[in-house]
Amino acid sequence: MADLILGRVLSFAADPFVAGPEAARIDEAVLVDERRIKAVGSADALRRAHPEARVTDYGRCLISAGFIDAHVHYPQTAIIASWGKRLIDWLNTYTFPEEMRFADRSYADTVANRYLDLALAHGTTSMCTFATIHPGSVEAFFDAARARDLRVWAGKTCMDRHAPEGLRDTVQSAYDDSKALLEKWHGVDRLSYVITPRFSPTSTPEQLAALGALWREYPDCLMQTHLSEQHDEISWVRELFPQSRDYLDTYEAQGLLREGAVFGHAIHLTAREKSRLAEAGASVVHCPTSNTFIGSGLFDTGLARTLRVGLATDTGGGSSFSMLRTMAAAYEVAQLRGQALHPSQLWWLATLGSARALRAERMIGNIAVGMEADLVVVDLASTPAIAQAVTRAGDVWEAVFPTVMMGDDRAIRAVWVGGQEYARA
Ligand code: GUN
Numbered sequence: 001m002a003d004l005i006l007g008r009v010l011s012f013a014a015d016p017f018v019a020g021p022e023a024a025r026i027d028e029a030v031l032v033d034e035r036r037i038k039a040v041g042s043a044d045a046l047r048r049a050h051p052e053a054r055v056t057d058y059g060r061c062l063i064s065a066g067f068i069d070a071h072v073h074y075p076q077t078a079i080i081a082s083w084g085k086r087l088i089d090w091l092n093t094y095t096f097p098e099e100m101r102f103a104d105r106s107y108a109d110t111v112a113n114r115y116l117d118l119a120l121a122h123g124t125t126s127m128c129t130f131a132t133i134h135p136g137s138v139e140a141f142f143d144a145a146r147a148r149d150l151r152v153w154a155g156k157t158c159m160d161r162h163a164p165e166g167l168r169d170t171v172q173s174a175y176d177d178s179k180a181l182l183e184k185w186h187g188v189d190r191l192s193y194v195i196t197p198r199f200s201p202t203s204t205p206e207q208l209a210a211l212g213a214l215w216r217e218y219p220d221c222l223m224q225t226h227l228s229e230q231h232d233e234i235s236w237v238r239e240l241f242p243q244s245r246d247y248l249d250t251y252e253a254q255g256l257l258r259e260g261a262v263f264g265h266a267i268h269l270t271a272r273e274k275s276r277l278a279e280a281g282a283s284v285v286h287c288p289t290s291n292t293f294i295g296s297g298l299f300d301t302g303l304a305r306t307l308r309v310g311l312a313t314d315t316g317g318g319s320s321f322s323m324l325r326t327m328a329a330a331y332e333v334a335q336l337r338g339q340a341l342h343p344s345q346l347w348w349l350a351t352l353g354s355a356r357a358l359r360a361e362r363m364i365g366n367i368a369v370g371m372e373a374d375l376v377v378v379d380l381a382s383t384p385a386i387a388q389a390v391t392r393a394g395d396v397w398e399a400v401f402p403t404v405m406m407g408d409d410r411a412i413r414a415v416w417v418g419g420q421e422y423a424r425a
Pocket residue numbers: 073087091095198199226229290294314317
């Protein structure tokens with residue numbers, strides 16, 4: 001049966017980094033049927049045209065495409081908010097010991113289910129995640145996502161050096177395990193496999209080359225990794241790859257730079273790296289709560305004018321599961337760089353911007369006819385502090401901005417996944 005969903009329906013006709021806030025529009029109703037968006041428009045007209053549709057009225061709530069978290073590590077769910085370390089120490093102290101536990105498939109199942117329940121409770125309906133080196137950690141995530149009918153991306157994280165015993169694969173096993181997972185899962189229901197070298201310090205050039213070769217065999221899948229997150233990390237990469245022109249070149253030299261490459265963080269880029277990323281049509285992902293929490297630096301959101309830029313929590317380097325908290329951090333980081341991002345730009349990054357970064361903008365990330373019906377319904381007066389600020393709002397963006405800056409999972413009134421209202425666990 002068709003569903004007619006009423007509220008303040010937010011969609012994007014263009015990119016607000018190019019077209020300004022006018023890129024966004026607000027309608028009164030969205031019609032959903034057979035898992036897709038069938039129409040967007042005025043409530044009266046859609047009611048008249050579809051008298052058979054079941055009506056759900058969310059009043060003054062904002063109805064948006066579900067949030068898309070373009071870079072997360074679901075296995076780090078339990079170590080979110082771990083104190084006092086910077087990147088390399090943080091990996092060695094908290095992350096690697098926790099990722100070790102994913103050798104146990106039942107532990108992976110437990111965390112995958114917990115992570116997805118948390119993500120959905122925060123209005124996130126799609127994400128692109130790193131798993132651990134264990135193939136079972138990918139299987140656990142895909143099983144849990146499939147049971148919820150989610151559109152997700154995931155890959156086995158490959159590391160053949162500078163990681164503890166038990167958390168290292170080899171050139172051959174990284175290639176073989178990634179290929180087996182890819183063949184089994186890529187394109188099944190709403191699941192996509194992503195080729196996933198963790199980052200250059202933990203992969204030998206030979207392993208990067210093997211994954212580059214695998215990517216040439218499966219050119220339609222994505223490749224995700226990390227790039228230029230902290231100064232110490234960049235110096236280490238320079239020592240490990242003395243022949244490379246820069247950090248990006250360590251990937252480029254092995255066939256890991258082209259459309260479909262998704263680089264997390266990308267904070268301290270050289271001019272050459274920026275122009276090569278743009279020429280190659282690669283994507284970068286802004287992880288602002290992580291970049292402040294781990295002390296990495298201030299991403300340049302101006303890159304959104306030349307590159308595909310997504311937004312992400314980077315759970316558990318990031319300090320929140322919420323894309324609203326992540327938008328707030330993106331706003332603050334841009335302010336520290338002298339730029340005030342408009343709420344339309346922040347919202348776009350968390351939805352269509354992330355979809356574009358994952359090259360999925362024809363499927364998810366917007367409310368438009370033909371798109372998959374993954375929606376988030378946001379209460380714009382979810383706490384007393386937000387509600388009192390909203391009474392001053394003169395337009396929709398002034399009504400949205402207090403929720404962007406102060407909202408969290410309490411603002412998530414409902415989520416719809418694949419055209420169905422998602423029943424919370
Ligand atoms: N660089 C390599 N691995 C990681 C990770 O797990 N988290 C973050 N934030 N950066 C990384």
